[in-house]
Amino acid sequence: DVQLVESWGGLVQAGGSLRLSCVHSEFTYNFSICCMAWFRQLPGKEREGVASFSFGASITEYADSVQGRFTISQDTAKNAVDLQMTSLNPEDTAMYYCAERSGTCYLEPSWYNIWDQGTQVTVSS
Numbered sequence: 001d002v003q004l005v006e007s008w009g010g011l012v013q014a015g016g017s018l019r020l021s022c023v024h025s026e027f028t029y030n031f032s033i034c035c036m037a038w039f040r041q042l043p044g045k046e047r048e049g050v051a052s053f054s055f056g057a058s059i060t061e062y063a064d065s066v067q068g069r070f071t072i073s074q075d076t077a078k079n080a081v082d083l084q085m086t087s088l089n090p091e092d093t094a095m096y097y098c099a100e101r102s103g104t105c106y107l108e109p110s111w112y113n114i115w116d117q118g119t120q121v122t123v124s125s
Contacts, residue, residue, distance in 0.1 A: 009096060009119030012088055016123070020083040021075070022098030022116060031055040035105035036081040037112065038072060040094035040121075047097070049107025053081050061107060065091075088123045096121050 012018050022036065037052035051072040052061045060072050071084040081098065096119055099112035 009121045011122045011124065014089050014123055014125050016088050017084070017086045018088060018121060019085070020096055020098075020119065020121075021078070021080050022082070023078055023080040024100065026079075033102050034100060035103065036098060036100045037105060037107065038081075038083045039097045039099060039109050040092075041097070041118075042094050047109045049109065050096070051083060052105035052107055054105045059105065061105060063107060085121070088121075090123050090125045092121065093123045094121060095119070 008018070008020050010018065020038070022038070024036070032055060034055045035052060036055070038050040039047050040050050041047040048063065050063050050066055051070055053059075053072045053074060055074065062070060062072070069085065069087045073082050073084070074080075075082050083096070085092065098116045099109065100114040101112045
């Protein structure tokens, strides 16, 4: 089965930066039809889309709340998708998840069927 393994969450001060990485378990996967995306969720809140990366078209999409501050990118050497987060603020505190689907990218979590275990990001004021 395909697995996603996420790493590098943690605690950071407001204004700081953090980089998350999500590694895809299958190196022989057909990434030309793959979309990987990042989501986040607060306790009691719905999971929301943060950023997505379409491997075939190299197209990225961002939520308005992170546009200009977060960057999603492909790391081909690691078979991973990274999320570089800058100018973090306390409102970015959440559990962050990466997810994968075949086909078109969406920032709607219901479209994804493969998820990682999540990592906590906490931004202190």
